[in-house]
Amino acid sequence: MAEPLIRPADLVPFVPDIDMGKAQEMCDDVLALAGLAAPCLDDENLDPKKAAAAKAILRGAVLRWNEAGEGARKQVTDRTGPFEHSETIDNSTPRRSTRLWPTEITDLQAICAGDGGGRKAWGYDTAGSGGIQHGDTCAINLGATFCDCGAIYTGAGGGPLWGTGE
Known part of the structure; x- marks a missing residue:
């Protein structure tokens, strides 16, 4: 079995005193949600660069979840010229939502899409080439x-009146 994309130890540099039980549960949650949004992340042979990018996205989500309820009420005042804007930021109430943001889901899906595996946009010419087929040396081709x-x-x-030499 492959090592998970994110482990509790990956959170310690950002939150040294994190409860390891809580960290394990959050890592399990984010891996389950990410696997549903971008199934390629469950592949044991995931490219290391893609795995590192996914880890960064997942770690950001887990750290955001961890910060919910960690702070307190804070009054923020912003002044620009004669205008003043004041607001209260309340981070004291736990609002842990185990959801990935739409941008995170999009980024994870883009990792799975990668280079497209050689897939390219395509189309059919339903109108045909139409028009007049000029010879290679026609003055129109020369401007x-x-x-x-x-x-x-x-x-x-119909092509040119004279042969193309083939």
Whole structure:
């Protein structure tokens, strides 16, 4: 079994006194949610660069969850010129939501999409090439405003009056 993308030890540099039981539960939660949003993250052979990027996103989500309810009420005043804006930020009530933000989900899905595995956008030409097929040496192909290969006389798709030498 592959090592999980995020472990409680990955949180310690940011929150040295984190409860390891709580950290394990949050890591399990975020891995389950991420696996639903971006199934490739459960692949044991996930590219190391993609795994590192996913770990960064997941760690950010877990740290956000951990901060909910850790603070207290705080009055913030912002002054710009003659205008003053004041607001109270309340981080004292636990509001732990084990949800990934839409941007995090999009970023995780982009990791799974990666380089597209060789998949490219495609389409079908339903109108056909149409138009007049001029010879390689026609004056129009050289930037002139007139046709000197005779394609205008053969109709759409008829090609030049004279052969192309093939």
